[in-house]
Amino acid sequence: MREYVMVVLTGIGVVSPLGENAGTVHTRLVEGESGVGPLRRFVPADGRVHTGAEVGELAPLTGVGPGEKYLDRYGRMGLTAIVRAVADAGLAPGGDGEPLGIVLGAWLPAAATIQHFVDAYDAEGLQAASPMEFANCAFNAVASQAGIRLKLGPVNVTTIAGAVSGLAALEFAWWQLATGAAARLLVVGVQEMNATTYACCAGDALLAPSGSRPFDRARDGMALGEGACALVLERGDAARARCGRVLAEVGRPWLGYVPECRPADTEVAAAAVAAVLRDAVDQGGVVPAAVDHVSAAANGVPWLDAVEGAALLRVFADRPIVGTVKGALGEWVGVGPLLQVALAACALGSGVVPPVAGLREVDPCFERLALATRPVRRETRTAVVSSVCWSGMAGAAVVGVPGALR
Amino acid sequence: LSLVAYVGFQRLRSLAPSRCQPFDRNRQGVALGEGAAFLFLERAGAARARGRRGYGAVLAHGYGFDAYNMAVPHPDGAGGEQAVRAALRAARLGPADVDYINAHGTGTPSNDKAETTLVKRVFGARAYGIPISSTKSMVGHTMGAASALEAVACLIALERGVIPPTINYEVPDPECDLDYVPNRARCGAVRVALSAAFAMGGDASALLLARADGGGG
Numbered sequence: 112m113r114e115y116v117m118v119v120l121t122g123i124g125v126v127s128p129l130g131e132n133a134g135t136v137h138t139r140l141v142e143g144e145s146g147v148g149p150l151r152r153f154v155p156a157d158g159r160v161h162t163g164a165e166v167g168e169l170a171p172l173t174g175v176g177p178g179e180k181y182l183d184r185y186g187r188m189g190l191t192a193i194v195r196a197v198a199d200a201g202l203a204p205g206g207d208g209e210p211l212g213i214v215l216g217a218w219l220p221a222a223a224t225i226q227h228f229v230d231a232y233d234a235e236g237l238q239a240a241s242p243m244e245f246a247n248c249a250f251n252a253v254a255s256q257a258g259i260r261l262k263l264g265p266v267n268v269t270t271i272a273g274a275v276s277g278l279a280a281l282e283f284a285w286w287q288l289a290t291g292a293a294a295r296l297l298v299v300g301v302q303e304m305n306a307t308t309y310a311c312c313a314g315d316a317l318l319a320p321s322g323s324r325p326f327d328r329a330r331d332g333m334a335l336g337e338g339a340c341a342l343v344l345e346r347g348d349a350a351r352a353r354c355g356r357v358l359a360e361v362g363r364p365w366l367g368y369v370p371e372c373r374p375a376d377t378e379v380a381a382a383a384v385a386a387v388l389r390d391a392v393d394q395g396g397v398v399p400a401a402v403d404h405v406s407a408a409a410n411g412v413p414w415l416d417a418v419e420g421a422a423l424l425r426v427f428a429d430r431p432i433v434g435t436v437k438g439a440l441g442e443w444v445g446v447g448p449l450l451q452v453a454l455a456a457c458a459l460g461s462g463v464v465p466p467v468a469g470l471r472e473v474d475p476c477f478e479r480l481a482l483a484t485r486p487v488r489r490e491t492r493t494a495v496v497s498s499v500c501w502s503g504m505a506g507a508a509v510v511g512v513p514g515a516l517r
Numbered sequence: 518l519s520l521v522a523y524v525g526f527q528r529l530r531s532l533a534p535s536r537c538q539p540f541d542r543n544r545q546g547v548a549l550g551e552g553a554a555f556l557f558l559e560r561a562g563a564a565r566a567r568g569r570r571g572y573g574a575v576l577a578h579g580y581g582f583d584a585y586n587m588a589v590p591h592p593d594g595a596g597g598e599q600a601v602r603a604a605l606r607a608a609r610l611g612p613a614d615v616d617y618i619n620a621h622g623t624g625t626p627s628n629d630k631a632e633t634t635l636v637k638r639v640f641g642a643r644a645y646g647i648p649i650s651s652t653k654s655m656v657g658h659t660m661g662a663a664s665a666l667e668a669v670a671c672l673i674a675l676e677r678g679v680i681p682p683t684i685n686y687e688v689p690d691p692e693c694d695l696d697y698v699p700n701r702a703r704c705g706a707v708r709v710a711l712s713a714a715f716a717m718g719g720d721a722s723a724l725l726l727a728r729a730d731g732g733g734g
Contacts, residue, residue, distance in 0.1 A: 181587070212580075212582075225521055228521060228524070228525070229520060229521060229524075232520070232524050237524060237527060237528065240524045240525070240528050241528070242525070242528040242529050242588065243587070243588075245521070245524070245525030245526075245528055245529065246529075246587040246588050246717060246718070247587075248521055248525060249716070249717055249718055250661075251716055251717075251718050251720055252587070252718060254718070254720075255582075255587060255716075255717075255718025255719055255720065256587065256718075258582050258584050258718075258719060259584050259585065259586065259587065259718075259719060262584050263582070263584065264581070264582035264583075264584055264596075264599070265580055265581045265582050265596070265599040265600070265603065266580045266582070267580065267582035267719065267720050268580065268720070269720075292607075
């Protein structure tokens with residue numbers, strides 16, 4: 112028997128290196144395109160890695176109050192995704208209908224803006240530091256900018272939880288909806304590639320000199336990516352009441368800290384990660400044998416892919432199709448799980464799982480996984496979005512066609 | 518404490534030049550602070566099973582958002598009002614049930630006036646009988662840590678029956694005319710405490726805490 116009310120996904124907004132429409136991004140992934148390429152917006156200080164998955168020039172932002180005024184690039188990406196998600200869901204926030212709240216998950220929000228603000232002060236003194244730029248230095252700035260411009264609320268929350276910020280935001284929003292505290296919420300993540308975010312990953316030696324090749328024998332790290340993803344989640348009854356289109360059902364997200372998730376011992380780490388994934392699948396409302404597709408967190412970091420692959424084998428054996436979007440779109444760090452949810456929903460709807468970009472020769476340690484080495488055309492009813500991070504956090508969210516989750 | 522916050526609040530003209538004077542007519546802004554607080558939460562039954570009464574009980578929380586301005590709160594404290602009403606509704610409590618309010622009380626002219634207005638809107642005539650204090654007058658504004666530190670202040674008030682004061686209070690403001698517990702702590706039974714926390718950008722939250730034993734101290 113269902114313990115909580117049904118939570119459904121009714122709108123998606125994406126800003127990505129492969130476009131600003133989730134359906135388009137999915138199609139381009141199926142066609143084998145990759146957004147990973149030479150960096151254009153900044154030159155990394157260490158000079159070792161020059162590739163990433165950058166978003167190009169952003170389209171002009173309209174329909175959000177004062178337009179792009181007082182928005183930094185991070186905010187513009189977030190607002191663009193939010194506006195698209197709201198439109199995709201067929202909602203008009205701020206009217207007489209049920210309120211639409213917002214939950215933002217972010218890894219290093221406003222890093223570039225903070226740096227610019229400090230640089231301006233250092234170079235030219237107090238008067239050069241813009242008060243409006245300071246407002247955008249706050250970690251909650253994107254959620255507030257969106258809330259003010261689109262009249263969102265009363266829930267307006269920003270979660271900062273490192274590399275699982277997006278999953279934590281999803282979990283928070285799910286609880287708000289499932290327990291009746293809110294009827295519909297935007298769950299949003301934004302990731303900007305800039306000198307600060309790049310340096311954080313370069314410092315941990317996570318970045319790939321040769322581009323992103325998840326599950327590949329020759330993988331040597333991840334490509335950093337950037338973009339924004341906004342999901343409209345609603346209580347099932349709220350969506351039905353307004354005849355809203357349901358893209359997928361979303362089970363209870365689950366995450367935990369796995370201290371064993373370290374490079375030292377793959378099997379020990381995999382066993383511990385598998386335990387969390389089993390809990391996550393159970394909490395999400397399915398049994399492992401019913402899972403058709405796994406959107407893996409795999410990003411090409413050698414030890415991390417190995418741990419996740421071994422954990423997936425322990426939980427699911429070789430049944431589900433395993434893919435990852437990070438070969439083509441890069442690692443969005445905390446925002447990755449939200450992007451994975453969006454694209455897993457697209458795969459459910461289209462009956463096609465995209466291939467793993469950058470994968471040329473499957474590492475023998477993954478041979479028992481049913482990897483999507485080419486587009487896999489098969490009806491899928493349930494998908495697990497896996498999140499396994501170098502910080503030791505792990506978790507998952509389950510999405511399914513309506514009625515597929517218990 | 519960080520350079521970003523100092524420069525930013527100075528540019529917003531929200532930094533007090535010397536001291537923080539919440540709700541005082543001559544208040545000029547925030548005093549920045551720093552610190553940390555962690556709260557360990559467990560089910561009441563689990564705490565009892567290991568022989569611990571706990572500092573207090575978490576009754577409910579509420580969120581609000583005023584959708585007004587990135588740097589200035591809504592003049593009526595609309596977001597805070599949403600949050601406090603949501604918390605009271607979730608806890609199934611009424612205005613008469615709250616014995617103490619730990620205010621957001623930053624010491625900026627706009628915040629303290631808006632917060633006073635929202636307390637009056639939610640609590641009506643009862644607003645004049647509830648002790649309200651701003652512990653930011655003593656520890657400064659610790660930004661993201663403030664609501665956790667202020668929850669601790671509420672829990673100690675609940676446990677010990679001592680309400681912390683608002684220090685540096687000298688000149689009453691006709692627009693802030695509630696009981697702000699000026700300058701000296703006050704003994705008194707506190708069964709339920711409300712902690713209010715707002716943020717630049719319009720976010721608001723409210724937390725209702727009660728004595729662990731449900732008594733009046």
